Amino acid sequence: MDIYPNRLIQQKSRGSLVPGEFPDDLYIYAYNIESSMLDAGSKPNEDYRRLDIFKLAMQMFTAEFREKTKQCIIDGEARPFEIDIPVR
Secondary structure (H helix, E strand, O other), X not given: OOOOOOOOOOOOOHHHOOOOOHXXXXXXXXXXXXXXXXXXXXXXXXXXXXXXXXXXXHHHHHHHHHHHOOEEEEOOEEEEOOOOOOOO
């Protein structure tokens, strides 16, 4: 059970996540970002919205992913990484 019942990104079971798959990796980043925000005292829908979390998650994901592989996995297939999102 989650200690933050009002969180925007709900907890998934670990068995339902596939590491290396873009949607699941992005979800993990978003969940962890929201956990940190809640730990710091932020209030959902007041201090941040779901889109804010996913924008931050995408920036973190792309920065780390570029360093690790220079490719992304989409539907189980490695493809060149072509998204260019400026990290500020």
